[in-house]
Amino acid sequence: MIRLHDVSKTYYPRGRHSASSAVTALKHADLHVPQGQIHGVIGLSGAGKSTLIRCVNLLERPTTGTVTVDGQELTALSGSALNQARHRIGMIFQHFNLLTSRTVFANVALPLELMGMKRGEIRERVTPLLELVGLADKARQYPAQLSGGQKQRVAIARALASRPKVLLCDEATSALDPHTTGAILDLLRDINHKLGLTILLITHEMEVVKSICHRVSLISDGELVEEADVGDFFTAPSTRLGRDFLNDFLELDPPRALIERLEEAPGPNSHPVVRLAFSGDAVSTPLISRLARECSVDVSILQAKVESIQERTLGLMIAELMGPAEKTREALDYLESHDLQVEVLGHVQRDD
Amino acid sequence: MSSAMIELILEATLDTLYMVAVSGVISALVGIPLGVLLYVTRPRQILAEPTLNRVLGAITNIGRSIPFIILMVAIIPFTRMLVGSSIGTNAAAVPLTIAAIPFVARLVEGALNEIPPGLVEAAQSMGATPWQIITKVLVPEARGGIFTALTVTAVTLVSYSAMAGAVGGGGLGDLGIRYGYNRFNPTIMLITVVILVVMVQGFQSLGDYLVRKSDHK
Numbered sequence: 001m002i003r004l005h006d007v008s009k010t011y012y013p014r015g016r017h018s019a020s021s022a023v024t025a026l027k028h029a030d031l032h033v034p035q036g037q038i039h040g041v042i043g044l045s046g047a048g049k050s051t052l053i054r055c056v057n058l059l060e061r062p063t064t065g066t067v068t069v070d071g072q073e074l075t076a077l078s079g080s081a082l083n084q085a086r087h088r089i090g091m092i093f094q095h096f097n098l099l100t101s102r103t104v105f106a107n108v109a110l111p112l113e114l115m116g117m118k119r120g121e122i123r124e125r126v127t128p129l130l131e132l133v134g135l136a137d138k139a140r141q142y143p144a145q146l147s148g149g150q151k152q153r154v155a156i157a158r159a160l161a162s163r164p165k166v167l168l169c170d171e172a173t174s175a176l177d178p179h180t181t182g183a184i185l186d187l188l189r190d191i192n193h194k195l196g197l198t199i200l201l202i203t204h205e206m207e208v209v210k211s212i213c214h215r216v217s218l219i220s221d222g223e224l225v226e227e228a229d230v231g232d233f234f235t236a237p238s239t240r241l242g243r244d245f246l247n248d249f250l251e252l253d254p255p256r257a258l259i260e261r262l263e264e265a266p267g268p269n270s271h272p273v274v275r276l277a278f279s280g281d282a283v284s285t286p287l288i289s290r291l292a293r294e295c296s297v298d299v300s301i302l303q304a305k306v307e308s309i310q311e312r313t314l315g316l317m318i319a320e321l322m323g324p325a326e327k328t329r330e331a332l333d334y335l336e337s338h339d340l341q342v343e344v345l346g347h348v349q350r351d352d
Numbered sequence: 353m354s355s356a357m358i359e360l361i362l363e364a365t366l367d368t369l370y371m372v373a374v375s376g377v378i379s380a381l382v383g384i385p386l387g388v389l390l391y392v393t394r395p396r397q398i399l400a401e402p403t404l405n406r407v408l409g410a411i412t413n414i415g416r417s418i419p420f421i422i423l424m425v426a427i428i429p430f431t432r433m434l435v436g437s438s439i440g441t442n443a444a445a446v447p448l449t450i451a452a453i454p455f456v457a458r459l460v461e462g463a464l465n466e467i468p469p470g471l472v473e474a475a476q477s478m479g480a481t482p483w484q485i486i487t488k489v490l491v492p493e494a495r496g497g498i499f500t501a502l503t504v505t506a507v508t509l510v511s512y513s514a515m516a517g518a519v520g521g522g523g524l525g526d527l528g529i530r531y532g533y534n535r536f537n538p539t540i541m542l543i544t545v546v547i548l549v550v551m552v553q554g555f556q557s558l559g560d561y562l563v564r565k566s567d568h569k
Contacts, residue, residue, distance in 0.1 A: 057477055059473060059476060059477060080481070082479075083479035083480070083481060084479065085479070086476075086477060086478060086479035087478070087479045089477070090477075091474070091477040091478075093470060093473075093474060095468070095470055097468070097470040097471050097473065097474035099471060099489060099492065099493060100493060100568050100569045101492040101493050101495060101566070101568060102492070110475075110478065110488065111478040111479075113488065114475075114478055114479060114480050114481075114484055114488070115479075142568035143568075144568055144569050158478075162478070162479075168477075
C-alpha cells in the first residue's frame with residue numbers, strides 16, 4: 001500500500017547548493033507497508049523520522065527515489081494531481097493542528113470542503129465520524145475548549161473524513177499523557193480493524209510500537225537500520241540501537257556495580273553474565289532449574305522481567321552462570337539449543 | 353454657543369468620519385490582499401516568489417517611510433487627477449488611503465505570521481490548493497489579528513485626517529485649526545479634541561468587540 005524506494009532527502013542551506021553545507025536527513029530509505037498493516041518507525045529525535053513520514057505524502061519532496069501509495073507513484077505527480085492523491089492519505093500530527101477559528105464539526109468538514117463536496121453530503125459524512133471518535137456531543141465546540149486527547153480525536157476524525165486508504169501519524173501521542181495515549185492508540189487500532197486502514201506511524205516511544213504496531217522499523221541518522229515483526233523486535237533486536245531502545249523500555253540494565261566489574265574477555269577465574277530473552281514455548285519451560293540439574297552450573301539471577309507484547313509473552317533475564325569454564329560453555333549451548341536468545345554481556349571475576 | 357457653531361462642529365465631525373470611512377474601507381480592500389501576498393510570497397511559503405516579495409516589500413516600506421504631511425503635498429497632482437480638486441474631504445481621502453494601504457498590509461502580514469506553520473502543513477496534507485489555504489486557513493485563522501490591524505488603522509486615520517485639515521481637507525482638524533487656533537477660541541479647540549477622543553474610543557471599542565468575537569483560541 002505504501003512503498004518507498006531508495007528515498008533520500010537532502011537539505012541545502014538557503015540559496016547554496018554546495019555539497020559541503022548540505023544536510024542529508026534521509027538516506028536511501030526502502031520501506032513497504034502492505035494493505036491493512038500498522039507499521040511503526042521508531043528512532044531518536046533528529047534521526048529523520050519526521051522527514052521520512054513527510055516524504056510519504058510529499059510534504060517534503062524526496063531529493064531522489066520514488067514514493068508509491070495505493071499503486072500511484074506520488075513522486076511523479078505535482079499540482080492538482082498531487083492534491084487529488086493527498087485526499088486518499090490522511091495525516092495526524094503531534095500538535096493536532098486544528099483550526100482554532102472552526103468548530104469541531106467544521107474542522108472535520110474541512111477536507112470535504114476542499115474536495116468540493118456539497119453541504120448535505122458533508123453533514124452525512126461528518127456526523128458518523130464524530131460518533132466513531134466519541135465526540136458527537138462536542139460538534140459545536142471550539143478546539144480551545146477540548147482536552148489534548150479530544151483534540152487528537154477531532155484530528156483523527158478529520159483525517160478520516162475523505163475516506164483515505166492510508167493514515168500517517170506523526171508522533172500522534174507524544175504530546176499526550178500515558179492514559180490518553182492508551183485511549184488514542186485503542187482508537188487507532190479500532191480504526192485499523194474496522195476500516196482496514198493502513199497506518200504508518202513514527203514515534204520515539206516503544207510503548208506505542210508495542211501496543212499497536214504489527215511491524216517496526218528502526219531509524220538512525222537518516223537510515224532505516226532494522227526492520228522486524230514487533231514480536232521479534234521485542235525479543236531479539238538485531239542492532240545495538242534496537243537493544244538500547246528495548247533495554248530503556250524494559251528498564252532492564254545490569255546493576256551498576258556489576259557493569260563496573262564486567263570484562264570483555266573471559267579470564268581463568270571468571271563467570272559469564274548473560275542476557276536471556278525467552279519467547280513462545282521457552283517462557284513456560286523451567287529452564288533455569290534444568291540448567292542447574294543437567295549442566296550442573298549455578299545460576300544467579302540479577303534481574304528478570306516478564307512482558308506481554310501483543311499476543312506473545314516475553315521473558316527477559318540477566319543472570320550470572322557460575323561453574324567451571326567448560327560447564328558454563330555447555331550451559332550456554334544448552335540455552336541456545338532451546339529457542340532462546342542468549343547474549344553474553346561480559347565476564348566477572350569469581351568472588352571467592 | 354450659537355447654533356451656527358454647533359452646525360459647523362456637526363459638519364466637521366461628519367467630514368472626519370467620511371474621510372476615515374472612505375480611506376479605511378479602500379485601504380482595507382487593497383491592504384489586506386497586499387498583506388496576504390506579502391506573506392505567501394515569502395521564501396518557503398505556499399507561493400514562494402522571493403523576487404516579487406522583495407519588490408512588494410520595498411514598495412511597502414517606501415510608502416510607510418514618507419511622512420504623511422509630505423505625502424499629502426507631494427501627490428497633489430495625482431489627487432487632482434483622481435477627484436478633480438486638491439482641497440476638500442474627497443481630496444484628503446486620497447493621501448489618507450495611500451498612506452494607510454502599506455500600513456494595513458504590514459499589520460496583516462504580521463497577523464498571518466502568528467499562525468502556527470503546522471496548520472498550513474495540515475491543510476497541504478489534505479490536498480488544499482494555495483488559494484484554499486489562503487481563504488480557508490490563513491485569513492480565517494488571522495481574523496482576530498486582522499481586526500486588530502484595522503482598528504489600529506482607523507485610529508491612525510482619525511489623527512491623520514486631522515492633519516489633512518491643515519491643508520484645507522475639512523473635518524475636525526480643519527475646524528480646530530481655523531476656529532480654535534487661528535481665532536483663539538479655546539472652547540472650539542476643546543470640543544474638537546473631545547470629539548476626536550470619543551471617536552478614537554469608539555473605534556477601539558468596536559475593534560476590541562470584533563476581535564473578541566472572532567477569537568476562539
